[in-house]
Amino acid sequence: MNQKKILLKDIAKKLNVSTTTVSFVLNGKGKEKKISDEVIKKIEDYVESINFRPNLVAQSLRTGKTKILVFMVEDISNYFFAKIARIIEDIAYSKGYKILFCSNENNDDRSRDLINLFSKLQVDGFIIIPSAGIKKDIENLIKNNIPVVLCDRHFPQLKTSYVVINNYEASKEATTHLINNGFKNIAFITTDVRQIQMLDRLKGYEKAIAEAGLKSTVLQIPFADTNSEKGRDMISCLFTENKELDAVFFSTNYLTQSGLEMIKETNPSLINTLGIITFDDNDLFRIYSPSISAVAQPLHQIGQELMNIMLNLLKDNNTNQLKQVTLKANLIIRNSSLRKN
Amino acid sequence: MNQKKILLKDIAKKLNVSTTTVSFVLNGKGKEKKISDEVIKKIEDYVESINFRPNLVAQSLRTGKTKILVFMVEDISNYFFAKIARIIEDIAYSKGYKILFCSNENNDDRSRDLINLFSKLQVDGFIIIPSAGIKKDIENLIKNNIPVVLCDRHFPQLKTSYVVINNYEASKEATTHLINNGFKNIAFITTDVRQIQMLDRLKGYEKAIAEAGLKSTVLQIPFADTNSEKGRDMISCLFTENKELDAVFFSTNYLTQSGLEMIKETNPSLINTLGIITFDDNDLFRIYSPSISAVAQPLHQIGQELMNIMLNLLKDNNTNQLKQVTLKANLIIRNSSLRKN
DNA sequence: CTGAAAGCGCTAACAC
């Protein structure tokens, strides 16, 4: 019942071979080390029969590898991150890796603590949605030859592998779509986070607006307030103070949620006249009434690319090779962004 | 830059003390072991100055403790599990534990693999949303004196600690609420999973229906089809074949999503006449039109109780003490379940 | 082809 007492040594003793032999066989190096087929079979059968699995901690101490990967996100309970997590998880396990998820709240200190902690845990690699100020810490990991892949955003001046999407183009496309559908006063609601993905989305919007000769209206909500009453109030004010607004483009899914909530609470009829588009898709937007048009990030591809890069980094043990992937987001046109009558 | 080369031994050498002394101080046993304040300070200052953190793998091998907890859920990308994960994560880290999340897809083999894997990783404890057939495996963990807390469901014949909610009562209350609002033909849509939480929800519904002298209509969708086209078709059929239905009670959040999607696609006007209530709340239901009434599980309390129990188990190192908690779900009445005109 | 033995870095019993 208590299998934890069985050691590799016990197996060796039981089968009258040395621990070395058992270890080789367990690690699939039997052939390579020219151990007789007979012995290999004997060991494999026995190991199988008692369902032996070596102690991973001891293995890690000896090899320096833990077969653990860290996936650090802003908030693991956010749909976008949770979905990617789920995809990464499957790939990782199929390759013999475990995944430690953690949430950094987009906060530098917390990110640093976590990186520090996991470094001492000797994790094999990091997949990180970085907060704004941890460039140095990422740099350090790479210097120490620990595989790192960034996601969703990156530091332009830092040579790292990353997987991002074409925020600028996608944002421009979405804005243009609104313009083409007859909207003339389009607001852009975003956070005050000065990270590249947000800035690119803003730029894409502004570019499209400028090209159409329209007036841009931007609301930046402090990151801390995005999910609070205060955030909703700010959105609400925007509409009361700018009666001419006929469409809005939200830069992230949680802002859209706040926005929809505000509309429902304070001005329900607005939902039928306002053009709406959001960055990041989710189930809610698909089945909402009206259905909400969205710039959908290719979650599956993102997860797959992240793990691809990570597994290559792990295999080649060459942290300096860079792979930088920019995926295309898909504009999913639903009812909320179509021309209103 | 490369801090990983510094060992506890190096610190001892540098400061002219023994490794024992350093180890004691690092583990906060300085006072207890009567090491002079002066030496303690010297060590602490130095350790601080070079930002030394001991190798956790070596520590784990030696102590048998990894300070890692596993949280195994059906699907980490599901809102319900992701939210609890986020709550647990915070508590765990504040107590010096890390959390490994994993998804078992409510599948026994996968659960077993995962349990096996993590046992060999020597994790300190398991918080598990168990699939139906892993009673034996859970039992084994407990026999091996590994702390286990179950969540969302449990095995009635198995003595384990767990945190669940009052499914039967909550379900009965929700059904009664529909009845009180004039609905006479209420369907119950659930999965074919024969686990206690689902059965209790079904029983609660049937009890309320029976007491009111109404007719029960139950649709059980195979678990594998719940998120697919097939599941939506089954729901759709239910309504075409039972024209008299005037309300529906979904037993989980993902079924509700499928249901809302079906309604939107095939019969949009239904949304305004049908009474709707769902088990499990989420943001979508709050801001949907009409807003969807929900039986909300107290996510925060669940997370907190889980960690409370786990931390106690860990502290007392007594796996046999049981703590079984049943929390109350809250019926949140919104527009979808109110009397229609 | 197989076995002995030296660690991986840390903890803690024991000795002084």
Added chain:
DNA sequence: GTGTTAGCGCTTTCAG
């Protein structure tokens, strides 16, 4: 009060 040292369970070099 502080230092010596024997492991925790495994991998892998080197000798035979």
